[in-house]
Amino acid sequence: MKLLILGGTEFVGRAVVEAALGRGWEVTVFHRGRHAPPAGVRSLHGDRTTGPEGLAALATGSWDAVVDTWSGAPSAVRDAARLLADRVGRYAYVSSRSVYSWPPAAGLAEDGPLVEGSPDAGDVPYAESKMGGELAATAAFGAERTLHVRAGLIIGPYENIGRLPWWLGRVARGGTVLAPGPRSLPLQYVDARDLAEWTLDAVAAGLSGPYNLVSPPGHTTMGELLDACVRVTGADVELRWAEPEAVLAAGLEPWSELPVWLPPGEMYDAMHTADVSRAVAAGLRCRPVEETVADTWAWLESIGGVAPRRPDRPEVGLSPEREADFLAKYDPAGGDR
Incomplete structure (x- = not known):
């Protein structure tokens, strides 16, 4: 070919x-x-x-x-x-x-x-x-x-948008990490390598027309993603889970300040609930989230820990100051301190 x-x-x-x-x-x-x-x-x-x-x-x-x-x-x-x-x-x-x-x-x-x-x-x-x-x-x-x-959301090695690299870098720094909940929140994304393999299979098979290409519903959750970040980095870290209402009330921005994460609602439905049955029927296979996270971390370490970033895309991630301010005020038992 x-x-x-x-x-x-x-x-x-x-x-x-x-x-x-x-x-x-x-x-x-x-x-x-x-x-x-x-x-x-x-x-x-x-x-x-x-x-x-x-x-x-x-x-x-x-x-x-x-x-x-x-x-x-x-x-x-x-x-x-x-x-x-x-x-x-x-x-x-x-x-x-x-x-x-x-x-x-x-x-x-x-x-x-x-x-x-x-x-x-x-x-x-x-x-x-x-x-x-x-x-x-x-x-x-x-x-x-x-x-x-x-x-939809694309992550994996060589990512130049910064979403998964930001989480890996934040977890690697250790300490208490704001983890936007709920832990069980399902995520949809596609590893760039799985997108590539499916696309080449589709081209070779002569497929045409549109295909939604992200992982099937239930492939992973926010908790599994962040737990994988903790395991692969080996960091001494506590994930401090916070309910969506508290995160939003504090003025923290989903997606941009807290990459990947969207609270349940209209934006979440748009990004994380796609029907991908057509792509799955055409052979879509998605590797485990642990593999995507581990390989992305290995790539980051190989280039000095800082991912390249496309100049036409805004920087993502929560500043240490805003994270510390939230954690100082947040009481997981209910209400701000």
């Missing part, structure tokens, strides 16, 4: 490259040259942000499939897809569950209502950019040759 990856040097793209190389596929990576791709690939350099002229390196060549992880202007997907449509068999676009109209209902499947989007748009909000990217890929390749991988 000859595979072209648009991106391929960071996080999800890198996971796809490594998975394809592991299968013995012939891999070409088109990227800007800011980060080195894994060994064993053919590199082509260009810059999609400059329009069609930035795609000159893709003017020739043919591939069985392309995987595109782009999350910026839909027009960049449009330009690449149009250029490649006659020389590539299938187009797999790593989209997002953000394409569903807000608020998405609990248990929403792939037939849910979608946001508006345009394949010709420039810089637009994230949901519209992913919707526009889907439309652009489909317009160029046709519905039967286009796969939309609608991922």
Whole structure:
């Protein structure tokens, strides 16, 4: 299988490259040259942000499939897809569950209502950019040759957003850690490597259309995630569990200050209750949370403990001062101190 990856040097793209190389596929990576791709690939350099002229390196060549992880202007997907449509068999676009109209209902499947989007748009909000990217890929390749991988929360080695790396770093510092509850709160996410393997399986099988791609409901919980962080770091730590009402009353921000975590309610339903039965039926397999956490910690240690961060994404995580202030006032027996 000859595979072209648009991106391929960071996080999800890198996971796809490594998975394809592991299968013995012939891999070409088109990227800007800011980060080195894994060994064993053919590199082509260009810059999609400059329009069609930035795609000159893709003017020739043919591939069985392309995987595109782009999350910026839909027009960049449009330009690449149009250029490649006659020389590539299938187009797999790593989209997002953000394409569903807000608020998405609990248990929403792939037939849910979608946001508006345009394949010709420039810089637009994230949901519209992913919707526009889907439309652009489909317009160029046709519905039967286009796969939309609608991922939710993605974690794992090489994460450059900082969610799981923040929790691992905080737990590794030790002491008393604010743990937003309840412990039994189910989480949905996908390890980037499981996303990569499923996507390559789907491409090889000729699948098309949209697929929600996160772990099945009940795959893990907030308690199991943080317990795994404690075990793999070996830290001397106490997880101080706090009920959602107390966390919110203190003004702490779910998702941004407390990554991964969302309290029960509309936001939680949107992120952690997806119907993934279609992807599971098509072979989705999700490794245990312990493995994802352990491998992410091993990767962090190998690069000095500090994860890279995408410059277009805000920093995540609770400051030590705000955590200490909350813990000083919080009484788990009921009420503030």
